[in-house]
Amino acid sequence: MLAGIYAPIPTPFDSAGEILEDKLVENVQRWANTDLTGLVVLGSNGEFVYLSPEEKVRVLEVVREALPADRPVIAGTGCESTRNTIELTCAAAEAGSAAALVITPHFFGGGMTAERLHTHYTEVADASPIPIMLYNMPRNTGLSMPVSLISDLAQHENIIGIKDSGGNIAQISQMVRDTPDDFAVFAGSGSFLLPALYMGATGGTLAVANVVPNLCAEIHEAYGAGDCERARNLQRKILDLNAAVTTGYGIPGLKAALDSLGFYGGPPRLPLTPAPPAAKEDLERMLQDCGAL
């Protein structure tokens, strides 16, 4: 069963937008020296929508090679079409990914009925050599999977969990209640990691875990150890930094924070542009508040 804290890593580009494999390797080696359970590659923070299919596979290979074998790679493989999703999921398996994180197709949002999403995920799970993790991301997709659909899909033996970035704690409570015990519910944002764990989630995939991995892992550990007071204090501590690297300054902010910490952040691909200097100062102040700088 999936558990623990994963960082959904960004993809490093040079100023012309080319992928920097060596920087990716260096970053991964640094994350390997933290308390992170594993890495999510090609999540939203990986700017997956800006990568070609070939680039996606290459990034997965590079990360898998650079990361010690005991740390799993979860690959973001969701595409708009079922066929492309299957194709990329198989390639991700080939590249050594432990599981595939599959975002809801959403461009034709009005047409994405529960029935069609059920078909989509079932076809992908049937065809995939590796386990599937659902990915509910309402802010970016405009769609939120109903709990009844999640509950149905959780019956599939190759669908092992969900990353929920919606953060509706009542829905998370229901997901946990209405899915098998070995179905993993993951918090998709650091803003609600602890309450999600408290209601039965087993881990999280958190943008903020890129910059304060040990702090995030400590929330998970403190909660597991029954030390609620410590967990709560840490949870409160990361709230502002978490907001800054997600809804606040977005991926440009996340990359700027990584630069401040000695990782390679670098620029995002266009149309995203680097965070402005004021954002960097703001982020550095928050990193200091969290003891990361």
Add this chain to the structure above:
Amino acid sequence: MLAGIYAPIPTPFDSAGEILEDKLVENVQRWANTDLTGLVVLGSNGEFVYLSPEEKVRVLEVVREALPADRPVIAGTGCESTRNTIELTCAAAEAGSAAALVITPHFFGGGMTAERLHTHYTEVADASPIPIMLYNMPRNTGLSMPVSLISDLAQHENIIGIKDSGGNIAQISQMVRDTPDDFAVFAGSGSFLLPALYMGATGGTLAVANVVPNLCAEIHEAYGAGDCERARNLQRKILDLNAAVTTGYGIPGLKAALDSLGFYGGPPRLPLTPAPPAAKEDLERMLQDCGAL
């Protein structure tokens, strides 16, 4: 400091829409024999928007008289204008209410800047003989107060808490963190009572507490006693019933459930209409699942 479980009681009407004071008294006497801390009168579930100013004051008087003195009445007194809110708040104080619950004005939603809401609540709190509780209810108002505004208002000595029905657990975590220790954060729905308590809320005002008051109070008690497993199981148990008497079947559903339990529920005022028979059956099944029937 405010703490515990409050039921936001409905207003009983006859089939012509007239208020039934005797039924109100009987209902209140029954709730007085439960583990509820107190009652919220003229909340959303009280159909306050359908009552005239005179009816509102009368309902407050009747409830205050029928309820034992050690159980506080919190009065919903929010109106669109600051002046009407002050007037009704003063009348509620006169009628023996312990505090006033003041919903955000919202008809001119686009104009309800943080600055104007700050002025509104400050004027009301300055003028009120009783403490003020903020009321954030995005689903009905289309507005959500930013945490920074709540934090500012919490500095006012006559603003003692907030009922948050938005249920964004990250925002609730921030509210608790960014307000004084004696500022009470209340869950505004049973769907997130326990996680809210876990993140520092001290109580709840829950529609579902009308129908399963002891069960809701037990969640609060179990959490306080450190019995997380029991609390979590109870929280999961009330999720469906809670949804049914709020977003599902609404006030008509809440009233139908009360009828099934031997309270007087009765019809809502038009344009609301009674819950259909199928809803009543559904509700009775859920009440049985919760051991209430």
Add this chain to the structure above:
Amino acid sequence: MLAGIYAPIPTPFDSAGEILEDKLVENVQRWANTDLTGLVVLGSNGEFVYLSPEEKVRVLEVVREALPADRPVIAGTGCESTRNTIELTCAAAEAGSAAALVITPHFFGGGMTAERLHTHYTEVADASPIPIMLYNMPRNTGLSMPVSLISDLAQHENIIGIKDSGGNIAQISQMVRDTPDDFAVFAGSGSFLLPALYMGATGGTLAVANVVPNLCAEIHEAYGAGDCERARNLQRKILDLNAAVTTGYGIPGLKAALDSLGFYGGPPRLPLTPAPPAAKEDLERMLQDCGAL
């Protein structure tokens, strides 16, 4: 059949929030000397949600008395409950109003099914001595009446039209198509007056008609005269001013613009607050662009 341009007039208050009847009379006398067909009293711009029932009736009486008999008064009488709406509608009839404009009840938005809205409007129309005009105002209510409901209600002999502030031109086209020929569709904002007329609307109730009444009336007249080029140029001319006194600066902006024009605008009631100086300058520039100043 209803036709022509109506101004939904604001309610004048002094700095303590008291209604200034003499200023109201003066304003009405000025509008009486314009090309406006009539006035809407207690519309959204009348801050009707901030007035007590008694104040509402008084304002209707004052306006009716001040306005020449050949100019109709349409009274905003919509309340959340059916009973309060009927009561106010009857009082408005007593006060000499020609018709009642009834906004959709909306606080329990999720419960406002087409069936319940149908019941609400039918009950009101049955009880009312004067004709009813539906009022669709999605921005303030969060609700939009489906065309099929409007079409059904248009069969009622005492429901004679609709003010649509949603501005979806396809829906307006459908409304015109799917209602009887003598059912009046009115544009609820100056931003889409001309295209609405082109698709079959017969008039408009426009905030901007308070400040540039003759210009709005000229759009209507030019369209009627088949002078599309003139109509189009005028329509384009009012777009910015219209936005400024509605979504831009709201009622405070509308009142500031009236002050600039020599009407009495004055302050809104709290929680609304007067427009800031920069807004007034901006508005005066737009009034000059429209030749009103």
Add this chain to the structure above:
Amino acid sequence: MLAGIYAPIPTPFDSAGEILEDKLVENVQRWANTDLTGLVVLGSNGEFVYLSPEEKVRVLEVVREALPADRPVIAGTGCESTRNTIELTCAAAEAGSAAALVITPHFFGGGMTAERLHTHYTEVADASPIPIMLYNMPRNTGLSMPVSLISDLAQHENIIGIKDSGGNIAQISQMVRDTPDDFAVFAGSGSFLLPALYMGATGGTLAVANVVPNLCAEIHEAYGAGDCERARNLQRKILDLNAAVTTGYGIPGLKAALDSLGFYGGPPRLPLTPAPPAAKEDLERMLQDCGAL
């Protein structure tokens, strides 16, 4: 200057999801025998999000070859990243497209500031050998370009127009007013074609033009000839069919309608699934009402 009626054609697949080039050719030949000005290939209705980059180029080539040279092909080339958009736009130019229709990037919607969108479109327009048409599609993207941005971009000599599917007629009026005379504003849906023309649009790209091309072209022609009554009647006639093949039954509905008309519609790619039999019956009834069947 762009003008006239374009059909955004669907992509024909077999039941395994493979592109059927021969069916595409046959369809194009049929559309070539209508009054359509040209075709939009790889628009939303072309299921462009389900096609690989290679498939996209191939479809463009096939259509260009099958369509008489005097009928322009507009190619949908918008991708999430600026670089991919440039690449595909250049390939589309190579394939003989007359212009490129570039949808707003939107996955990172919160990050798509006016400034970033300005950069995106400027970079694409600078690099493109063919003129660029902006594509505003709020329903699918969750984003709506502000008129001020459109107005700025319209200054670029290689940005020649916009397809607006938002349908806010006030915004369309502003776009026309605030852009150069040779900048083309196109209605993106048949539901507001005529009012858009009336406010200064010069054409439309309409899903419904796939099934009733001559009827759509007649609206354009009648409007141009000053025959408003005929134009209005035709506009009203297509409203229901238009809704059915867009928001109602979506692309599956559009394809079903094409099948009924003797074109090849066929199934969409998964996760979309074919329209159910009831939808087909409903569509056939509407096609009959429009005289197309």
